Amino acid sequence: MAKVLMKGNEAIGEAAIRAGCLNYFAYPITPQSEVAEYLAKRLPEAGGTFVQGESEVAVGYMIFGAAACGERVMTTSSSPGVSLMSEAISYIAGARCPAVFVNIMRGGPGLGGILPSQGDYFQATKGGGHGDYHMLVMAPDGVQEAVEMTMQAFPLAEKYRGPVMIMGDGMIGQMMEPVEFPEDLYVPPTNKDEWATNGMDTRKSDTKNIVKSLYLDPTVLNDHNLLLKSQYDRMKEEEVRFENYNTDGDYQALIVSYGTMSRVCKTAIDEMKAQGLEIGMVRPKTLFPFPEKAIHDAASKPGCKVVVSIEMSMGQMVEDVERVVKGKTPVQWYGQCGGEVPTPQKVMEHIQSLLNS
Amino acid sequence: MGKTFSKPEALSDAHTHYCPGCTHGIAHRLVAEVIDELGIRGRTVGIAPVGCAVMAYNYFSCDFQEAAHGRAPAMATGMKRVRPDLMVFTYQGDGDLASIGMGEIIHAANRGEKFTTIFINNAIYGMTGGQMAPTTMPGQRATTAPMGRDVEKTGMPIRMCELLSSLATPGYVERQTLLKPKYINKAKKAIKKAFEYQEANKCFSFVELVSTCPTNWGMTPQDALKWAEETLLPYYPLGEFKSPE
Structure with a gap:
């Protein structure tokens, strides 16, 4: 299929349809409202369902109700909205329903601002809602990867029977890039008759299904949490995704960066390379599961003097970087938030001053 | 002599955890009878609330989801929109529906979602142990209103049927009660009508059932029935408030 020029938000909406998700519920919030606007027009054409909920709280439960029927379902929002959805995400994780959330x-x-940020790293990877749960979190670095990750998110949500999150930022949502929608990323939905509340007639069964997160017996609840943990452990085995950049040779410093920030860092790395300074980078594509070994190994390479987690936040991912580097190499944070994306120049100046100090 | 009375097929064999004298059992049975009579058990999905009926999923023999506090109408919306062929009902108490879930119920009703809500109003929080609800009567004692509900500080009890019937979107809204057999027959008719409107894809349907809570009211079941009739029914009048016809 030929490439088309699309805004990130619209491309995410189209990717959901191409992935076989015809059910979308959302509440408007900048900078992602174009997803809802796009799908409000596109879904009826495609024979799908769009509902504008009265709040992100309600949208979270519309997603839960639809997901509990075994249907592919997605919502998109931005930071304050995701806070409101976090209650439902906890219930959805507890009740083991597949659903896709885009932040x-x-x-x-x-309220913060409406410009790009990566300030929700903790929220996405460490919970957000209450209780012991995780989401599989994928972080695209552009519109093409946002499309691919959105398409991959549905089968992954079904594989692990839980919420999957795409973590973009205002830059990825708002910018236009040429994209294609790879047909081979479409995976047919799994059969959900074993657990879904899709009506006994639908699955020709006399046994009712119950979708719930309540387990009053402490032993049973502990077992339930162990079951959830086994899914997260399996994600760590099977779903870790990352990209290494300029790490084949030696480098004096290692950058860890994801999403929009990682593209700025690539430009800075190319520029420093042209000036004779080698800097490597590991770009996590999954924030949970975190590419622990890849970062540890890259940070342990002889000659690497410092690891810098560069983020559009006041230092969130850096805690995970420190955790996985395990003291092998000093770990630092650099970043900026508030909506201004650090320029390649600023990244270069920071790295150079670190290495000169 | 043939069998003249039996448990509805839509009820399971589980023993309920409800207190003696509680009217949840009657309400469950009426809903189950309607499901049986309409022959829809195989395509019905119920949604349990948070509150005393949180484990309703154990007592019915159809598919069930369990919601967060107050969110059942949003879940029902999601379900009904993606599977319009399913029959969907929420079963909610007054703390769940009229307090924390007020936003969800009003907007679901106003969108005209084609599901049915059974609203159990016993003027108190049951499961959490007798706290004041939005439906608690003026002067009625609750653990969070130990001197009785002070309407100067907490406002007057909310009447959900009156509130919902003020919406311009067509819907079916009726209030009945479970205090006496004569009322119970009318309650059953209202529940059936509600499910029939849903089956016809006509409108949102809402049946409030004025109920008792002997345990948290601190009364015998008999006194509770009497108190409800004398105190609740004058404030929560019975009848059909709105119909799509």
């Missing part, structure tokens, strides 16, 4: 991050805390 086109904006600056926080509170």
Whole structure:
């Protein structure tokens, strides 16, 4: 299929349809409202369902109700909206329903701003809602990868029977890039008759299905949490994704960066290389599961003096980087938030000053 | 002599955890009878609330989802929109529906979602142990209103049927009660009508059932029935408030 020029938000909407998701519920919030606007027009054409909920709280439960029927379902939002959805995400994780959430991050805390940010790293990877759960979190670095990850998110949500999140930012949502929609990423939905509340007649069964997250017996609840943990452990085995950049040779410093920030860092790395300074980078494509070994190994390479987690936040992913580098190499944070994306120049100046100090 | 009375097929064999004298059992049975009579058990999905009926999924023999506090109408919306062929009902108490879930119920009703809500109003929080609900009567004691509900500080009890019937979107809204057999027959008719409107894809349907909570009211079941009739029914009048016809 030929490439088309599309805005990130619209491309995510189209990718959901191409992935076989015809059910979308959302509440407007900048900078992702174009997804809802696109799908409000496109889904009826495709024979799908669009509902504008009264709040992100309600949308979270519309997603839950639809997912509990075994249907592919997605919502998109931005940071403050995802906070409101976090209650439902906890219930969906507890009740083991597949669903796809997209967060086109904006600056926080509170209302913050409407420009790109990566301030929701903790929220996405460490919970957000209550209880012991995780989401599989994927972070695209552009519109093409946002399309691919959105298409991959549905089968992954079904494989692990839980919520999957795409973590974009305002830049990825708003910018236009040429994209294609790879047909081979379409995976037919799994059969969900074993657990879904799709009506006994639908599955020709006399046994009812119950979708719930309540387990009053402490032993049973502990077992339930162990079952959830086994899914997260399996994700760590099977779903870790990352990209190494300029790490084949020696390098004096290693950058860890994801999403929009990683593209700026690539430009800075290319520029420094032209000036004779070798800097490597590991770009996590999955934030949970985190590419622990890849970062540890790259940070342990002889000659690497420092690891810098560069983020559009005040230092969130850096905690995971420190955790996985395990003291092998000093770990630092550099970043900026509030909506201004650090320029390649600023990244270069920071790396150079670190190495000269 | 043939069998003249039996448990509805839509009820399971499980023993309920409800207190003696509680009217949840009657309400469950009426809903189950309607499901049986309409022959829809195989395509019905119920949604349990948070509150005393949180484990309703154990007591019915159809598919069930369990919602977060107050969110059942949003879940029902999601379900009904992606599977319009399913018959969907929420079963919610007054703390769940009229307090934390007020936003969800009003908007679902106003969108005209084609599901049915059974609303159990016993003027108190049951499961959490007798706290004040939005439906608690003026002067009625609750653990969070130990001197009785002070309407100067907490406002007057909310009447859901009156509120929902003020919406311009067509819908079916009726209030009945479970205090006496004569009322129970009318309640059953209302529940059946509600499911029939849903089956006809006509409108949102809402049946409020004025109920009792002897345990948290601190009364015998008999006194509770009497108190409800004398105190609740004058404030929560019975009848059909809105119909799509």
